[in-house]
Amino acid sequence: xxxxxxxxxxxxxxxxxxxxxxxxxxxxxxxxxxxxxxxxxxxxxxxxxxxxxxxxxxxxxxxxxxxxxxxxxxxxxxxxxxxxxxxxxxxxxxxxxxxxxxxxxxxxxxxxxxxxxxxxxxxxxxxxxxxxxxxxxxxxxxxxxxxxxxxxxxxxxxxxxxxxxxx
Numbered sequence: 001x002x003x004x005x006x007x008x009x010x011x012x013x014x015x016x017x018x019x020x021x022x023x024x025x026x027x028x029x030x031x032x033x034x035x036x037x038x039x040x041x042x043x044x045x046x047x048x049x050x051x052x053x054x055x056x057x058x059x060x061x062x063x064x065x066x067x068x069x070x071x072x073x074x075x076x077x078x079x080x081x082x083x084x085x086x087x088x089x090x091x092x093x094x095x096x097x098x099x100x101x102x103x104x105x106x107x108x109x110x111x112x113x114x115x116x117x118x119x120x121x122x123x124x125x126x127x128x129x130x131x132x133x134x135x136x137x138x139x140x141x142x143x144x145x146x147x148x149x150x151x152x153x154x155x156x157x158x159x160x161x162x163x164x165x166x167x
Contacts, residue, residue: 002054004090023047039063039086056083
């Protein structure tokens, strides 16, 4: 049976068997395979089994879907090729290839049959402030809100003064 084996640092060796005809992969828990990684889109891609072929279809992800470094919209994934979703890389293995050295130690099977990677794993990527995936600052929004409140107060005071002067 075909499976995707995670080869990203800190998560390598985790395997996900492709049993269903269609398997969605993304950050949200309504995907068959959940990857709670900021660089992975909410609904990143779909893996479709068509006969003996495994097709990967990008679902308009923010950071793209890549097979062996080539950005794709839809393409056949062959055994041994690397599938990259954001910062997560996986290799397709079929039943004939040697199984991964590590077990599913930090993987949980969800009731709906999905897979979620445990975030407590050492080596989980940490994004610095210069990374495009770093948490964005709310400083500009706070400045705009403050300016808006001050302008509202000034206009309100001007209206009160203007109307109190007319008797």
